[in-house]
Amino acid sequence: MDHGARMQPPAESWAESPTQPPAKSPARVAVFVSGEGSNLQALLDRHKLMPSWPCTIALVVSDKPWCRGVRRAREAGVPVFAAEPRAFASKQVYEQAILAKLHEQDVDGIALAGYMRIVSSVLLQAYRGRIINLHPSLLPAFPGKSAVADALSAGAMETGVTVHYIDEGVDTGPVIAQWRIPIPDGIDIGTLTERVHHIEHLLYPVVVGEVAENWRPSRSRQP
Known part of the structure; x- marks a missing residue:
């Protein structure tokens, strides 16, 4: 007999043990994209x-079925919900279809990654406090779609990247993390955009992992 081997208790006994709770399952995260999908x-x-990252990408959602982000998801074997909102009777109906898919995939939380639509109450109510977004400025400065260009046009000395919770406003939810990026004299928008993207790719996976610790189910999922 190999005395180095240890017998493991049956799954049922492990789950019921008062002194040894089961390890948490990874949080199942849905990533919403509308374009290139580099943050995805x-x-x-x-x-x-x-392997220790406490998340798994359970679903990718997109309002642009032809975008590169959708192709990235499919190449990685991740389930996809991709549909144009205009194919639905209303925004509410569109988001209800998304919500049904989120429930089908047992999604715990949502990470917006270049999703260019405002999330409505359908998703906000279902995932209150479990939807986060990545924005290319130091919020509350320069909200909206053209944040990098706006910072450059304003002559700002620095910009940055913000990860924040989503609420009913536009880029107004509570800030989770920020990373500052200086704006040197004479820099062009292309170079500054590349620097912002580089920081996004570093920051977002770390923050998603930290935030998702609060989304992880407290008991192991059933196979």
Whole structure:
């Protein structure tokens, strides 16, 4: 007999043990994209390279079925819900269809990664406090779609990246983390955008992992 081997208790006994609770399952995260999906790729890479990362990408949602982010998800074997909102009777109906897919995939939380639509009450109520967003400025400065260009046009000395919770406003939810990026004299928008993206790819996987610790189910999922 190999005395180095240890017998493991049956799954039922392990789950019921008062002194040894089961390990938490990874949080099942849905990533919403509308374009290139480079931050989605950063999350997928984190999941692949770090087995201890407390998340799994369970679903990718997109309002642009043809976008690169959707292709990245399919290449990685991640389930996809991709549909144009105009194919639905209303925004509410569109988000109800998304919500049904989120429930089908047992999603615990949502990470917006270049999703260019405002999330409505349908998803906000279902995932209150469990929807986060990545924004390319130091919020509350320069909210909206053209944050990098706005910071450059304003002559700001620095910009940055913000991860924040989503609420009913536009880029107004509570800030989780920020990373400052200086704006040197004479820098062009292309170079500054590349620097912002580089920081996004570093910051978002770390913050998603930290926040998702609060989304992880307290008991093991059933196979």
